[in-house]
Amino acid sequence: MTIQNVSSFAKGAWVAPGAGARNIASAITGDVIASAGNDALDVQGMLAYARDVGGPALRRMTFHDRARMLKALALHLREHRDALYELSFNTGATQADHAIDIDGGIGTMLVFASKGRKEMPDSQVFVDGEIEHLSRNGTFLGQHICTPLQGVAVHINAFNFPVWGMLEKLAPTLLAGVPAIVKPATSSCYVTELAVKIMVESNILPDGALQLVSGGLGDMLDHLTCQDAVAFTGSADTALKLRSNPKILGNSVRFTAEADSLNCSILGPDATPDTPEFELFIKEVSREMTTKAGQKCTAIRRIITPASVTEAVIDALSARLAKTAIGDPRLETTRMGALVSAGQKRDVLEKAAHLATEATRVFGDPDDFAVEGADPEKGAFVPPMLFYCDSPDTASAVHDTEAFGPVSTVMSYRDVDHAIALANRGMGSLVASVITHDTEVAREVALGAGAFHGRIYFNNRDSMKESTGHGSPLPHMVHGGPGRAGGGEELGGIRAVKHFMQRTAIQGSPDILTGVTGQWVAGATEIDAGEHPFTRKFGELAVGETLHTASRTVTLEDIEHFANFTGDTFYAHMDDAAAKRNPFFPGRVAHGYLLLSFAAGLFVEPNEGPVLANTGLDGLRFMKPVSAGDAIKVRLTVKKKTKRNDEYGEVRWHVTLTNQDDEQVAEYELLTMNAF
Structure with a gap:
C-alpha cells in the first residue's frame, strides 16, 4: 500500500514530512495510510x-x-x-x-x-x-x-x-x-x-x-x-x-x-409516549449518538427524562439503536462508521468503563457486536452504548466524564427544577436541548439553565419539520459555551x-468621524449636490452630498384629507380638545406618515433615472409635532454607499425634516437602489 506523505504549506511552498513524522492509520482497517509532521x-x-x-x-x-x-x-x-x-x-x-x-x-x-x-x-x-x-x-x-x-x-x-x-x-x-x-x-x-x-x-x-x-x-x-x-x-x-x-x-x-462538553437533552414533562415530542426525542438522541460515531463536540452525552417515562425512553431508544448498521463507511447500508483511530477507541472504552462504575449499561456490548464489511478487531469500531444512572444527584462520572464516541447516559428527574439542576451539573456545555410543547417549561429552562449552556435548542411538533437538529452549530448562531466547554465563542454571524x-473608540468632530468611517455623520461638512442627486448614478454620488428642499405648508385641509383618505382618524388629528388633553400635543397635529409623504414629495425626482427602487427606511423618529400652518422642509444627505452587484448599489440617505423655525420634527434613513 502506498503511504501518503501529508505535507505542510509554509511560506508559499509545500514541505514534506521530515524528522518527527508520525504514521496515520486507517480507521477502517488499521493499516498505515499516511505520514505527517516535520520538526524542522x-x-x-x-x-x-x-x-x-x-x-x-x-x-x-x-x-x-x-x-x-x-x-x-x-x-x-x-x-x-x-x-x-x-x-x-x-x-x-x-x-x-x-x-x-x-x-x-x-x-x-x-x-x-x-x-x-x-x-x-x-x-x-x-x-x-x-x-x-x-x-x-x-x-x-x-x-x-x-x-x-x-x-x-x-x-x-x-x-x-x-x-x-x-x-x-x-x-x-x-x-x-x-x-x-x-x-x-x-x-x-x-x-x-x-x-x-x-x-x-x-x-x-x-x-x-x-x-x-x-x-x-x-x-x-x-x-x-x-x-x-x-x-x-x-x-x-x-x-x-x-x-x-x-x-x-x-x-x-x-x-x-x-x-469538552457534557451536552444534555431534556424530555419535557408534557412529552409522554403518545405525543409527537416523545418520538422526536428518541430520533434526536439516537441521531446524536451515532452521527460521526458520536465524535461530535455537540453530541448528547446525558439524557434527562421524567421518572415516569424513563423506562419507556430506554426501551424505545434501545430498539432504535439496534437498527444502526455498523460497518465500512463506504457501504450504502452503513449508518455508523468507525472512530477515527485505535487510540480513540481505547479512550472511549476506558471512559465507558469509568461510567459503568456508577451507571448500568442497558444497550451495546463492545465485546459482542456486528460489523459489516470490515474486521472489528483491526478497525476502530465500537457499538452505540447506552447507560442508565439511577442516582444522578450523587453520581459524578456521568456529569464530568465525556466518552467521545457513541456513548450516552439516561437519568431521571422529579420536576423541571430538578431537570435544570442535572443539566447544569455538567458545569458548562455547548448545547442543551429541550423537547417540549409547553412554553412555560421552555421559559423555566431558559432562565434556569441559560447561564450554563452556550446554546439551548427547543424543538417540538411545530418546528420539527424545519429544525436543524440538536447537534448542528449554525454559522448564524454563537457556537461555544461556558466553563468546561471552554468559555469561548465561535460563529454567531458577524x-x-x-x-x-480590534474595537477602538474614536473621538472627534463630525468631519473627523466621517473621514475615518466613510459614513456621513450629522454635523459634518455637506457637499452641495448641485443637480438633483436622484439624477446621479451610484458611482457619481459622494458621501456627504446634500440636497436642501423648498418648504411646504401643512394645512388643516391636508390633515383631514389624509385622515379620510387613509382611514387614520386618530383623535390627535381630528379632535382638537382631545388632542390638547394629551401631554404630547398642542392641539390637532399632522399625521407622522403625512409628513413622510410630504417629505418624499419635496425631494423625489419624478422622472426615470438611476434610482431604481425605494427599499425601506430605518430609524424613523418624530421629535416635534407639526400643526396646521407649520411649514416643513427636508435635508437629504448621502450617508453611506454599498455596492450590491455590477448593476446597482444601495444608497443610505440621511433625511431630516425641520419646521419654519429650523426645529427638527423628524429624522430617518432612506434606502434606495441606484444603478451604476
Whole structure:
C-alpha cells in the first residue's frame, strides 16, 4: 500500500514530512495510510510570512472583496468535494457524515460570504454601534470602529471535522482581514491537507493568507504577540495547557477555546409516549449518538427524562439503536462508521468503563457486536452504548466524564427544577436541548439553565419539520459555551468576524468621524449636490452630498384629507380638545406618515433615472409635532454607499425634516437602489 506523505504549506511552498513524522492509520482497517509532521518546520518564518505578506494583502481588500473571495473559495471547494469525500472515508466517516463535515464547512463559508456583503460595508473599517454624543452642541462625538488585527490567527483544530473545523474558523478570520495558520489534528490531517491544496491551487487567496501545519506546531505559540489570536478546539486539558503559555498570558494573546462538553437533552414533562415530542426525542438522541460515531463536540452525552417515562425512553431508544448498521463507511447500508483511530477507541472504552462504575449499561456490548464489511478487531469500531444512572444527584462520572464516541447516559428527574439542576451539573456545555410543547417549561429552562449552556435548542411538533437538529452549530448562531466547554465563542454571524478585529473608540468632530468611517455623520461638512442627486448614478454620488428642499405648508385641509383618505382618524388629528388633553400635543397635529409623504414629495425626482427602487427606511423618529400652518422642509444627505452587484448599489440617505423655525420634527434613513 502506498503511504501518503501529508505535507505542510509554509511560506508559499509545500514541505514534506521530515524528522518527527508520525504514521496515520486507517480507521477502517488499521493499516498505515499516511505520514505527517516535520520538526524542522520554520514556524517563526511562517508567522513572519503571514504578518508581512498575507496580512497587508488582506487588509488592502474591503470587506466585500474578502466576502467575494470566500464565496469563490467555497464554490471551488464544492466542485472538488468528491475527492474530499473519498479521502474522508478513511477517517471512519459515512457519506451522511460527509454532509456535515465537508458540505457543512462549504455552506458555512458561503453564509459568511453572504453576511459579509449584506451586513458589512464595502470598506476597510467596520462601524460598531451608533454615534455617541459627547458634547452639548454636537461638535465632539464618539464612535466605535473595528479594524483587523495586524498579526496572524493560529487555528488548532480537532480530528472529528477536518474540513468544517477548518472552514468555520477560517471564514470569519479571512473576512476580518487576518491571515491564518491552520493546524489540524494529525489523525485526520490528510483530509485537511487536500482541502488546503484545493484552495491554494485555485489562486483565489492572496499569498500568505493561508498556511498549513501538518503535525506539531513546535514552539510557534512562544512567538505570538498582542496582534495574534489562537482559536482552539479539543480537550479541556489541552486548552488549559495552551492558554497557560507564558507568551499567550504575558502578551494578552486572544485565546478562544471550544473544549469538552457534557451536552444534555431534556424530555419535557408534557412529552409522554403518545405525543409527537416523545418520538422526536428518541430520533434526536439516537441521531446524536451515532452521527460521526458520536465524535461530535455537540453530541448528547446525558439524557434527562421524567421518572415516569424513563423506562419507556430506554426501551424505545434501545430498539432504535439496534437498527444502526455498523460497518465500512463506504457501504450504502452503513449508518455508523468507525472512530477515527485505535487510540480513540481505547479512550472511549476506558471512559465507558469509568461510567459503568456508577451507571448500568442497558444497550451495546463492545465485546459482542456486528460489523459489516470490515474486521472489528483491526478497525476502530465500537457499538452505540447506552447507560442508565439511577442516582444522578450523587453520581459524578456521568456529569464530568465525556466518552467521545457513541456513548450516552439516561437519568431521571422529579420536576423541571430538578431537570435544570442535572443539566447544569455538567458545569458548562455547548448545547442543551429541550423537547417540549409547553412554553412555560421552555421559559423555566431558559432562565434556569441559560447561564450554563452556550446554546439551548427547543424543538417540538411545530418546528420539527424545519429544525436543524440538536447537534448542528449554525454559522448564524454563537457556537461555544461556558466553563468546561471552554468559555469561548465561535460563529454567531458577524460576531465571529469581530473576534479577529480590534474595537477602538474614536473621538472627534463630525468631519473627523466621517473621514475615518466613510459614513456621513450629522454635523459634518455637506457637499452641495448641485443637480438633483436622484439624477446621479451610484458611482457619481459622494458621501456627504446634500440636497436642501423648498418648504411646504401643512394645512388643516391636508390633515383631514389624509385622515379620510387613509382611514387614520386618530383623535390627535381630528379632535382638537382631545388632542390638547394629551401631554404630547398642542392641539390637532399632522399625521407622522403625512409628513413622510410630504417629505418624499419635496425631494423625489419624478422622472426615470438611476434610482431604481425605494427599499425601506430605518430609524424613523418624530421629535416635534407639526400643526396646521407649520411649514416643513427636508435635508437629504448621502450617508453611506454599498455596492450590491455590477448593476446597482444601495444608497443610505440621511433625511431630516425641520419646521419654519429650523426645529427638527423628524429624522430617518432612506434606502434606495441606484444603478451604476
